[in-house]
Amino acid sequence: MSMNFLAERMKRLGTETAFDVLVKAQALESQGRDIAHMEIGDLGFDTPQNICNAAIEAIKDSRNSHYGPAAGYLKLREAIAEYISKTRKIDVNVNEIVVTPGAKPIMFFGILACVNEGDEVIYPNPGFPIYESVINFVGAKPVPVPLLEEVDFRFDIQRLVDSVTPKTKMIIINSPHNPTGGILLKSDLEVIADLAIKNNIVVMSDEVYSQIIYDDAKHESIASIPGMKERTIIIEGFSKTYAMTGWRLGYGVMPEELAQHITKLMVNSNSCTAGVIQSAGIEALKGPQESVGKMVAELKRRRDVIVDGLNAIEGISCKRPLGAFYVFPNVTKVPMDFMKLPDYLLYEYGVATLAGTAFGEYGKGYLRLCYAGTMESIMKALERMDKAIKALKKG
Ligand SMILES: Cc1ncc(COP(=O)(O)O)c(C=O)c1O
Known part of the structure; x- marks a missing residue:
């Protein structure tokens, strides 16, 4: 049945791609795949x-x-x-x-x-x-x-x-x-x-x-x-x-x-x-604020691991951000159409990332990774991305 009762303004409302990628990643997990979640802007820390x-x-x-x-x-x-x-x-x-x-x-x-x-x-x-x-x-x-x-x-x-x-x-x-x-x-x-x-x-x-x-x-x-x-x-x-x-x-x-x-x-x-x-x-x-300081110190440790790890992958360059818990690596030197890269990383290597263009046209040529999940998923993502990009160079 066609939705002929929908208001015009709904055609103008956008969304957040992170939630769509999360659904795709969870569908793969339900088939038994192991996914390194770097897509959604959520924290792997418990509320104090x-x-x-x-x-x-x-x-x-x-x-x-x-x-x-x-x-x-x-x-x-x-x-x-x-x-x-x-x-x-x-x-x-x-x-x-x-x-x-x-x-x-x-x-x-x-x-x-x-x-x-x-x-x-x-x-x-x-x-x-x-x-x-x-x-x-x-x-x-x-x-x-x-x-x-x-x-x-x-x-x-x-x-x-x-x-x-x-x-x-x-x-x-x-x-x-x-x-x-x-x-x-x-x-x-x-x-x-x-x-x-x-x-x-x-x-x-x-x-x-x-x-x-x-x-x-x-x-x-x-x-x-x-x-x-x-x-x-x-x-x-x-x-x-x-x-x-x-x-x-x-x-x-x-x-x-x-x-x-x-x-x-x-x-x-x-x-x-x-x-x-x-x-x-x-x-x-x-109440006490110590948990905030501890979390930020841990996030900083993860930031350094992910920035160093991404910069060690040939074709990727990544700035060391001073805030939030995201990195936005430049992938223009990776030999693959940048728009295809997130799906390639997800479906072939089990790494969920977002295309920079999920944040607008000037995000072209970048990926966004959230490093607030767990250190384990960061390590997995880095290892798998390295393999994924090396495989492209061979191919
Ligand atoms: C820049 C920015 N503003 C606002 C929000 C929304 O925050 P809240 O969970 O408090 O609605 C987010 C969440 O990702 C965000 O990244």
Whole structure:
């Protein structure tokens, strides 16, 4: 039966390829194949025990069995306000925060609330695919700005400046960045802030990897630049920092008036975020933080193993990223059509990766691998990729 009742706008909504590749990889596993999972942006770490215990206690408290405030528990928003004020060095109050099931809804709600049909939205490419998907969904024009390997996957800043038109409504930035692991420098943020202020542009700053940062790198938030807090939506969450991807807990920090509209979108869609999960979030922010440091140290160890391992494979070159938990190796010298490479690696060698183009047109010539799973899968993936690429050279 043809779906003749589908709304036009659904044709404009995109998706995340990582989930499609996961399905393909799991189908192979169900046939008995061993797969090194490097595709999905999830962590192989367990949620810290103190957070799990807080959730168990919260289940026993009947106050958590009911609807709660649409913007989130006051106690959680107080903890978030304290955390953001401290880490971003800005003064944030509870009315500027909306808690959501995961950070993703802030992306969706933020674009829905600020961007009109026909507006232009500038965003990083390669970049998290949901940005472009939602920009298209609301009938706005996506304006991709390339991130360049030569500058450690930062913006082509002149191209960004040149992309601003009178129709530009929003600039989306993401640092540390998925899929490249790149981070934006304060100098980049200053240029973007200047553009935003002069042209009355809203900035959506996706900072979900703010705590996952290596070596001497420092996370900088554009909201810390004078004049920017009042035009920035910070997207943050618990998924990455506390290994809580499946719990679904995130939040946005934004001007108070906008927070009221985003809260209305919560009322219209979710009513509220689950109370038990919010209670776990309070413990995550207020409880001991050692687990975060330990996880980041382990991720750094894995980053070094995967970067060194990939660079040892002939035809692959890979930058050493300073944040997040992804690598974005350049595979243009591998003697195979780059679009066929992920399927070749998956079906012939049992390594699940994503094509760089899953993150936009400027991802051409790259693969994305997530190294947050297990060290065992990293080792397997490296060994198998080496064999797979050597086999191509022989062939
Ligand atoms: C850049 C970026 N933003 C947001 C998200 C979504 O985070 P959450 O699980 O909190 O919805 C992800 C998840 O992969 C991401 O990579």
